Amino acid sequence: MTTAVTSAAREAMAKLYRASEPDVLKPLLDRAAMDGDSRERVMGHALGLLADLRAAQSKGWVNQFLQEYRLNSSEGVALLSLAEAFLRVPDPETADLLIADKLGDADWRAHAGKSNSKLVNSATWGLVVGRVLVGEGSTGPLRRLISRAGEPFVRQAVGAAMKMMGEIFVMGRTIDEAAKRMRRPENRGFTASFDMLGEAARTHADAERYLKAYADAIDAIGRDPAAGHSISVKLSALHPRYEVARWSECVPALTEMLAGLAEQAAGKGIALTVDAEESERLEMSLDIIGAVAARPSLKGWDGFGMAVQAYGKRARPVIAWANGLDRIMNVRLVKGAYWDSEIKRTQVEGLADYPLFTRKAATDVSYLAVARDMLDAENIRPAFASHNALTVATIMEWAGNSRDFEFQRLHGMGDGLYERLVRENGYHCRVYAPVGGHRDLLAYLVRRLLENGANSSFVHQLADERLTEAEILADPVEKIALVGGRRHPSIPLPVDLFGAEGHRNSAGLDLSDVASLATTVAAVNAPLPPAGGAGGGPVDLATASADMPSPNPSREREGSEVAAAIGRAHAAFPGWSRTPVEERAACLERLADLLEENRDVLMAICVQEAFKTIPDAIGEVREAADFCRYYAREARAKLQPMELPGPTGERNTLHIEGRGVWATIAPWNFPLAIFLGQTVAALVTGNAVVAKPAPQTPRIAAAAVRLAHQAGVPEDVLVLVPGGPEVGAALTADVRIQGVAFTGSTGTARKIARALLDDDTRPIVPLIAETGGINAMIVDSTALPEQVVADVIASSFRSAGQRCSALRLLLVQADVADTVIEMLSGAMDTLTIGAPGDPATDVGPVIDRAAYDRLMGYRESVRARWVKTLGVPADGLFVPPTLIRIDAIEDLNQEWFGPVLHVATWEAGTLSETIARVNAKGYGLTMGLHSRIARAAEVAEAEAAVGNLYINRSMIGAVVGSQPFGGEGLSGTGPKAGGPRYLYRFCAERAVSVDTTSAGGNATLLSLDEGGI
């Protein structure tokens, strides 16, 4: 019975995961609706709660804070970003820069002394002092005083202000301190659920530390079970790779760890709740929770529980699932804390729809509907976590006289909301109480303030004096019914991300969905038929390399085949260039659709021929489709004849035309995306193309060309010439070639440039070259190490380091180098190196034996400098990801195109000089900066001589139309691929000027009216 209930619930979840918002909301609206009498009573309760909340505002620090520093004010933003970074900066020099940066522009004095809260005021005064000291030049009296008293004074003032902010939200630095604080009079009647603070684990060492912290906390709370306190556990803290792709590894491991903690809690007689995290983790967490719930050792213990997020479209079946477990479950209903990041991730990954609601009122409706289900459920002990008076009042209405549930709130928030309910009305309330040091606290604090500082949030609205009570307590059911449950108009579906004017975004694949992951894994690993086989549909595509020449043709044969290919294209060019741009653009759009329709087989070829991992293979197909759609749109908009001004009696027009036959020469590392990107840009501008893929990846190119023909590009307009350097040489040496688009090494680009100039009789033709780089990332001591490490791992080891944008040289400020390198080494340990078609693989093999030998030889030659390296499978071309220390930036002078990362340090205060030293290498492709100092970002923007600068993010994954890609200096000629100026370089411009008077007078001039007089 239970299994039937839980599996039906899981099926319902799968259906709702990315279902359309109105469809999901319809039954929820019915469930959350109430009659007039109920609504009246709810309003009565809610107004009472509102009054209590307002009365408590004189004590409520968060309300004070939100009132004083609105998040949309420059002071609010400055304060949050200062709070987030300040306490982790070890060196005074950077701390001062950070203070100057954050306090420099804000008007703190306007706030000083205005608030009723002593805490807000003392924090403000700290900031005013800081501002005066850092912001008003070096001549003011205070500045002079400080130059004598010393800069530490400023730091101390700001540090004290930041700590004060922290204390509001942290219950204690240790569990004992926190438990003691719970005994204070202001917490009388409340119980606590303690939360051990910290980021999600990045390394196994982090995870072990968190596991121990939880176990110690359970011991400590268990010393006084009668106090009724409990513990909250985050699964992401217990495993550094709590990801769907690692399901088979992390789910069993986490099940064991959670079961251990649960058994310990059961033994002590205290309750344990599993926090709710990102939506893609929900299914895994249910497997873990389900397995722990079924442990015989936990039979009879009623303390096990989980949190459920109402903003998720699957909330209702999750409740049904929990109710179907064969035991009592404590369920904490929350609205959800990851709303902004979930929306962004869905857009970035191009998924079909959002897993959560896009309107705040929809979340409220869902919360109320789900709450009702929980109150009716047989096996659920409900806990309702909210600071929203209307939400709380509605639950009171539905619960009637029952007190068989609890409310919950966060420590530091919602003061005043529950005091009367607990002390006079017999309700229970638990406080979610973070425990930990201030450093760990601040990221948590910023999260909470962002969450509750949003305009739509209840706490924010409460602090907004312009809003009436009726507005604050407006019925969410009515609001949502009014808009028919439709999605928020400012949050488009990912497919429409680029707007009505922009190109259609490519479709991603939801690898967090287990079913979709399984289908994808089967598809990419299905054996490809041998090249040249016959057949139709996808198989046909996989065998498309049939028309390739044999592997070792003679030089003459190659020469003549290339000449013949160019001849065909040359003959086809005039017809194609006369084809209206609209038709050419439509071919590209059809090609994009065909790429998506044939995604499975294209991904399989990418995985099996180019050793792309599954996410990289998806990225490859998406980027190719994006190029097609983006250039189609660009061509329509930009290739139209342009009327130009001139004297009367003259008509001036600028026409943009194709130049002739282009050679496009592609690399193996983006064998579909770059191969097609270059090619379709040349095609849509009216050129014919002879396209040469890399010798390592002919099949994917053949498949792409076959699809292009299917999309309507005539066969002679796009001709494929597979082969190695000889084919390339024959191609570029032919005088009929009117332009070359090349992506590959700087050395080959140079050879092509020379070849194009070799023949004195030949026109000088354009060369678009995209080449490599010695890409650096600069990290200062304000950066968040966890974020840095995640971005470094992605930038340097994803795609086995075989991206031109990949990070080659990590430059860490000396003061934090040890911490960052230690965390990075730990994170490297969590990498899986293996077959590219395995979803768990992070790093696959390198492209071929030559690359392998080169990289392994280099790696061996610097063995003494290894900071960290990893073991790899014995069979296959696996280069172990390796971190190599160098003494100076100047010691690295070559691009090592593989999973090899170099690290060096730089001194605080030398950012400009460090950037200049990187620039001096002469390459200019990508650069990264991790810093919380806005001024540092400005310096990098102004001084980094690179085509693509990435600030506080990874350095890979440029998106067509958002981050046009390409370098300068030794890294390429430009213009940028996927950018608004790319197409022009493929074109000839023709200006036509016609004297319209020559045929008998200037009719335009003579027919002018009197100009309004």
Ligand SMILES: Cc1cc2nc3c(=O)[nH]c(=O)nc-3n(C[C@H](O)[C@H](O)[C@H](O)COP(=O)(O)OP(=O)(O)OC[C@H]3O[C@@H](n4cnc5c(N)ncnc54)[C@H](O)[C@@H]3O)c2cc1C
């Ligand atoms: C005791 C306790 C434990 C918690 N544990 C967890 C947990 O385990 N996991 C977790 O994720 N969160 C947890 N939270 C945080 C919680 O999810 C909410 O963020 C927070 O409580 C705010 O909700 P509210 O009802 O107090 O405020 P309200 O202001 O009524 O609601 C704010 C919430 O609405 C949602 N929202 C905002 N804008 C939109 C929009 N445009 N479209 C859709 N929804 C929107 C967001 O979820 C936001 O947090 C917990 C909160 C408490 C009090």
